Amino acid sequence: MDHATPLERWLRGIAxxxxxxxxxxxxxxxxxxxxxxxxTILRTPxxxxxxxxxxxxxxxxxxxxxxxxxxxxxxFMSNLKNSIILSTxxxxxxxxxxxxxxxxxxxxxxxxxxxxxxxxxxxxxAPPLLVxxxxxxxxxQIGLADTYVGLIWVYQLICLPLILWIVRGYFEDISPDVxxxxxxxxHSWFATFRRIALPLAGPGIAAAxxxxxxxxxxxxxxxxxxxxxxxxxxxxxxxxxVTASGIQxxxxxxxxxxxxxxxLALALYAQxxxxxxLSLGAVKG
Amino acid sequence: MxxxxxxxxxxxxxxxxxxxxxxxxxxxxxxxxxxxxAGKTVLLRALAGAVVPEAGRVxxxxxxxxxxAPEERGVGMAFQNYALFPHMTAFENxxxxxxxxxxxxDAIRAGVTDIATLLKIDHVVGxxxxxxxxxxxxxxxxxxxxxxxxxxxLLDDPLRNVDAKxxxxxxxxxxxxxxxxxxxxxxxxxxxxxxxxxxDRIAVLAAGRIVQIGTPEEIYTAPxxxxxxxxxxxxxxxxxxxVPEKDEGGVFLxxxxxxxALGADLGAAxxxxxxxxxxxxxxxFAAAGIPVExxxxxxxxxxxxxxxxxxxxxxxLVSRPAGTPGPTSGPAHVAIDPAQVLVFxxxxxxxxxxxxxxxxxxxx
Numbered sequence: 001m002d003h004a005t006p007l008e009r010w011l012r013g014i015a016x017x018x019x020x021x022x023x024x025x026x027x028x029x030x031x032x033x034x035x036x037x038x039x040t041i042l043r044t045p046x047x048x049x050x051x052x053x054x055x056x057x058x059x060x061x062x063x064x065x066x067x068x069x070x071x072x073x074x075x076f077m078s079n080l081k082n083s084i085i086l087s088t089x090x091x092x093x094x095x096x097x098x099x100x101x102x103x104x105x106x107x108x109x110x111x112x113x114x115x116x117x118x119x120x121x122x123x124x125x126a127p128p129l130l131v132x133x134x135x136x137x138x139x140x141q142i143g144l145a146d147t148y149v150g151l152i153w154v155y156q157l158i159c160l161p162l163i164l165w166i167v168r169g170y171f172e173d174i175s176p177d178v179x180x181x182x183x184x185x186x187h188s189w190f191a192t193f194r195r196i197a198l199p200l201a202g203p204g205i206a207a208a209x210x211x212x213x214x215x216x217x218x219x220x221x222x223x224x225x226x227x228x229x230x231x232x233x234x235x236x237x238x239x240x241x242v243t244a245s246g247i248q249x250x251x252x253x254x255x256x257x258x259x260x261x262x263x264l265a266l267a268l269y270a271q272x273x274x275x276x277x278l279s280l281g282a283v284k285g
Numbered sequence: 286m287x288x289x290x291x292x293x294x295x296x297x298x299x300x301x302x303x304x305x306x307x308x309x310x311x312x313x314x315x316x317x318x319x320x321x322x323a324g325k326t327v328l329l330r331a332l333a334g335a336v337v338p339e340a341g342r343v344x345x346x347x348x349x350x351x352x353x354a355p356e357e358r359g360v361g362m363a364f365q366n367y368a369l370f371p372h373m374t375a376f377e378n379x380x381x382x383x384x385x386x387x388x389x390x391d392a393i394r395a396g397v398t399d400i401a402t403l404l405k406i407d408h409v410v411g412x413x414x415x416x417x418x419x420x421x422x423x424x425x426x427x428x429x430x431x432x433x434x435x436x437x438x439l440l441d442d443p444l445r446n447v448d449a450k451x452x453x454x455x456x457x458x459x460x461x462x463x464x465x466x467x468x469x470x471x472x473x474x475x476x477x478x479x480x481x482x483x484x485d486r487i488a489v490l491a492a493g494r495i496v497q498i499g500t501p502e503e504i505y506t507a508p509x510x511x512x513x514x515x516x517x518x519x520x521x522x523x524x525x526x527x528v529p530e531k532d533e534g535g536v537f538l539x540x541x542x543x544x545x546a547l548g549a550d551l552g553a554a555x556x557x558x559x560x561x562x563x564x565x566x567x568x569x570f571a572a573a574g575i576p577v578e579x580x581x582x583x584x585x586x587x588x589x590x591x592x593x594x595x596x597x598x599x600x601x602l603v604s605r606p607a608g609t610p611g612p613t614s615g616p617a618h619v620a621i622d623p624a625q626v627l628v629f630x631x632x633x634x635x636x637x638x639x640x641x642x643x644x645x646x647x648x649x
Contacts, residue, residue: 177368180335183355184362185429186385199372 027260033253041249056254075229076255079237084262086223086233087216090152091209094159099205102164103197106171107179117164124161128221131157136225146228154222159212166211170204171197206273214263234259286311287332287437287469292341294327294493301327302338303493309486311436314463314470316484318477318516323490325473326365329439332471333362345437356385361430362439365446365473367422369414375401375425376410382433400428403462420451431466438463438470444479456482477517481505489513509636511629514562520590522627523563523601529554529628538626541596543575546623551637558631565590565604567625570612574620577601579612593619 033041035052060076105117144150182192220235241252287309294302301324309315317325330336334355342351350358369378383393401407404424444452463470474480480487481501488498497509508514514522527538538545577593591603628637
């Protein structure tokens with residue numbers, strides 16, 4: 001890296017700029033769309049010049065979708081609230097269950113432990129629809145359909161394997177001697193887990209938690225089938241913008257901006273941990 | 286006091302510790318010595334409770350601690366790879382045994398400062414382990430093991446990763462440090478000089494068994510097997526194939542047609558294929574004796590070692606104190622101190638000697 005000539009550095013800069021442009025452009029375009037009315041979005045030829053308006057945002061926040069023919073209520077803000085509740089509690093539960101389980105799988109090899117761990121991972125392979133049909137029937141029978149508890153439970157299919165497998169790798173990277181040393185110093189195994197294993201795997205846990213949060217947030221099909229209107233997250237709620245009188249592009253764009261904002265903010269906040277966690281060097285003693 | 290009875294540890298089909306029995310007296314320092322893979326570290330871990338043995342009992346003091354968790358055994362241990370807590374400062378590392386014992390803040394500060402000063406790391410206790418040199422890490426690990434003044438100290442090759450100068454210093458300091466605390470110490474090392482310098486007794490381990498246990502003196506002058514004789518001593522012992530003979534003058538060895546008298550108690554060796562073990566310092570240049578060619582000389586600081594060839598072109602090393610006159614290159618004669626000749630059975634490697642019982646036991 002240090003031996004790069006100015007030309008190489010310049011080319012690298014261009015390449016990076018192109019990559020950033022490629023990935024950021026859709027987001028940039030959506031932000032632009034969210035500030036326009038449907039008329040300016042759909043005009044031909046498209047133009048970058050327009051009079052910005054916040055009407056899309058105010059419509060969404062007020063919960064009134066006004067099109068040129070009619071006006072109807074939408075529940076977008078409550079969808080957003082549902083998304084936050086579902087994702088947060090799913091990840092919290094998955095961390096609560098998954099981190100100790102990951103520790104157990106990393107430290108205590110027993111007969112069949114690999115099989116159990118793999119079975120848990122295999123939940124990620126199954127097509128969601130395969131699980132959904134029987135699940136819908138069961139949930140209706142036992143009264144879990146259309147409840148937060150039921151959804152959070154099903155969301156464990158997404159979050160738990162992810163957290164279990166990522167965090168397990170981080171626990172395995174901690175030298176067992178460091179833990180032995182802490183116990184020999186006189187601390188119980190639980191204190192060792194809390195003071196040694198957890199802090200050292202911290203970046204990994206943060207990374208896994210963040211990934212699980214994003215996966216849960218983006219989930220569509222579980223919530224579509226198992227939740228009715230008042231429990232639906234933004235991914236399902238966005239369907240409401242496809243109306244009989246046309247697709248409300250401006251409002252969809254504004255809704256998208258609002259719905260990616262929390263994950264984006266979380267990712268930016270956790271970036272430090274992510275980089276630390278993914279580069280792993282911090283864990284080795 | 287530590288007592289181990291029939292300690293056995295297996296990993297799958299490999300037996301790492303094979304029914305070990307030994308006792309370490311209170312306040313004694315026992316050095317575990319042996320090649321890599323002999324089971325030294327596993328034994329130490331089994332004593333600390335970090336490894337669960339398949340069979341056998343471990344007693345510390347009078348108590349059977351075999352089924353006790355590591356935190357309930359009250360031992361101190363320093364790991365070969367230091368095993369410092371990377372997210373804590375050196376101070377917190379050293380303080381952790383004191384915190385576990387529920388000491389107050391002032392007592393902890395005093396305890397850590399005392400031991401850190403003793404080990405000359407008091408100026409770096411605020412640093413993270415990452416920021417410490419290898420020597421400082423090693424001292425931090427040692428301080429952590431010592432700070433709570435445990436009755437039993439387990440030290441796993443703590444000087445392996447430090448530079449030669451520091452190793453030498455620590456080899457001088459450690460015995461004083463350990464004796465001052467009255468702790469029972471088990472010390473693992475692969476360096477025979479360290480073993481000789483630090484051990485009240487040395488236990489030589491090979492393939493999960495104790496081959497010999499004794500004072501450094503005993504291990505050096507009366508090694509149970511030829512392997513042990515080779516491991517202890519620098520330069521290594523000269524080994525010559527020979528068959529002891531007997532006539533009216535007693536038992537003797539024939540080396541280059543010269544008669545080398547042996548002790549009368551070596552009668553058992555007569556007629557057997559043997560290896561004669563001659564330490565370089567048991568040989569000396571003399572006016573008469575075994576004729577050799579002096580080939581090359583290597584001066585060490587305190588001694589000079591000469592490579593000599595016997596008439597049958599067998600290589601032998603002869604050492605003499607530095608500064609004493611030696612032969613010029615070419616023909617010379619070597620005398621052998623008969624009291625220092627070690628005779629080993631060529632097949633089993635066991636030493637044949639007075640203590641026939643001990644040698645037979647080691648061979649079994």
